[in-house]
Amino acid sequence: MRVLSADLWEPAPGQVITWDVTPRAGFVATPSALTYNQRNHLLGAHDGEPSVWITAAFDVDGPVDRDALEAAFRDLVAAHPGLRVEAVRRPAPRTVGLVRHAATGLAWRRQEGPVTRTADDTRELLVAELSRRCAPFGYPAFLPAAISRPDRSTVVLGMDHLHTDAWSTTVVVDELAARYAEHAAEAGPARRRGSAPAEPAGAAAIVADPADLAAPSGKAAPSDPADVAGPPFVAADDPRLATWHGFLRDRGWALPTFPLPLGVPDGERAPQRTVVRPLADAATADAVAARARSAGASTSAAVLVTLACAVADLGGPATLETLLPVHTREDAAARRAVGWHTTTVPLRIETGDGADGALATTGKALRAARELAAVPLEQVVETLPAPLRFPRVDIFQVSYLDYRRLPGHTASAGRAAHHVSAATRADDLQVWVSRTDDGIVVRARMPRTPTAVATVDAVLARWSELLTALAG
Structure with missing residues (x-):
């Protein structure tokens, strides 16, 4: 894993493809626990701090199989509750909170973007999109994207810090690469002609969120979005x-x-x-x-x-x-x-x-x-x-x-x-x-x-x- 910042990134040019993900009408998001780091991050954004996003990027052979990649993105979002949380503004004094969307309540739409000519053009386009789309309030605070080229392409998932940390980028790369390869290998002639990818994997594929794992057995996660997830308070004399x-x-x-x-x-x-x-x-x-x-x-x-x-x-x-x-x-x-x-x-x-x-x-x-x-x-x-x-x-x-x-x-x-x-x-x-x-x-x-x-x-x-x- 090479760790960079956007000012040093040199993505090779190609056709930029992005996906819009929007909550479907009629689906109600549920309250989700907010960690201390997330709370501070959101309070900074609430006060006007710029978007702090982290992007996982990796290469695949050949041009992008759009349907396979969309299916891989869908699977990843369905599998990880942390990618389905949305930051919301609350009345004072709480100010910020989180809700979580169901995977089946999300609509996906692909955008065929321009063909860039230089690494500078590609970086400028992607950074502008990442900064706009990965702002923490609203859903999603992530950008699924790709740069398609005839010989070797790049898969990109930019995420506001709300959704991710450094460790998570390695999980994203590993799982997206595996899911993309599986969907590309399984693609039949109809899929290759551009029919819609399958709906996300079912509940058996869901990875438990550590915030949910912290809830006592048989009890739901905290119902108040202002509740803070994480370890219990220690004794005052600890x-x-x-x-x-x-x-x-x-x-x-x-x-x-x-x-x-x-x-x-x-x-x-x-x-x-x-x-x-x-x-x-x-x-x-x-x-x-x-x-x-x-x-x-x-x-x-x-x-x-x-x-x-x-x-x-x-x-x-x-x-x-x-x-x-x-x-x-x-x-x-x-x-x-x-x-x-x-x-x-x-x-x-x-x-x-x-x-x-x-x-x-x-x-x-x-x-x-x-x-x-x-x-x-x-x-x-x-x-x-x-x-x-x-x-x-x-x-x-x-x-x-x-x-x-x-x-x-x-x-x-x-x-x-x-x-x-x-x-x-x-x-x-x-x-x-x-x-x-x-x-x-x-x-x-x-x-x-x-x-x-x-x-x-x-x-x-x-x-x-x-x-x-x-x-x-």
Whole structure:
């Protein structure tokens, strides 16, 4: 899986095909649970923040079999409740909520779009459509599309963050590719002449939504769309809640910001700049993993501690404070679910104990931080003795995802699988690290200012040097 942002995407030209999906008259959507991340995302959109979409894209041989692809899209949406939720505005004080549509209550209509001539034209057309169609309010907040070419075509499913997370893009690619191949292989002469694809698969194909799985046996999911899905509140004296509070108290109840200068005045944002670059090749990544294991840590701990050391080497603090997204998928059903199934945990990374000492310390801190995922974020915020402060719109966070452990990994390279995110505006640094068979790659999102360019480029270069040194 190659992780990009829209400003770096170079889709080859061809005929662009899209699908409109609309709820049918007479079908009533049912209330659905809203997670903390979804609520915050929707409140931002409600206040005018730009669409934050994530696109799964992959290649198939030959021109697009339109009927087979439509059937594959239909099957995917039918199978995943997370793709059938709609964000709705509610009266104050709740403001936002979710409802869910039935798969049989959706109408599909194909649009044969223009033939593009260049990668720039193709990207411009698709980004405009994705930004328009993947806005979270209204249904759907996703765009089924394809770029058809005589030799090799590209399948695209863009989704507002409401519907998806990084893990989900791998599930989407894996399932869409399999369903498309099956429908194309089964296509008879009548289907090839353009008759309508079959209706979506029945209830036996439905993948349970983790929000629904959280409901007690024999009981329905929460009936109030403002009810928050997720783990139950922990006890008021739970040490994990106290750890969250201590992290924020030490920061004056403010969320972490990147400690080096980025050249953005307080209260302002700049157009986003994206950098994608390798941090370590496959051999180096394997050696880093072995070094980490010998210190009782993981590759992700090695990645985090070398980032912290790079920041410290360039004038930052000896202790780097950040937030770490972690997945909440705990069983087989959740591993194959499409939705936003992550939470966030705080992490302090110490750099002063030498390479192996810092690795061991970070490994221990990382394991402890992941235990905090059991504390609902809404409980953390609701129990603070002072209001949570947001120094910037963006939050300094570092994400690590080992794609080798995710669905469809072995086939992703042959499919030219891509995860493409919207490019918007930024006022802080956010980092996504990917581990694949090719090594370790980083995508960094930052403000497009001369200061941020110089700062982040220097950090990434030093980070790569330190990972290579750690490999020995």
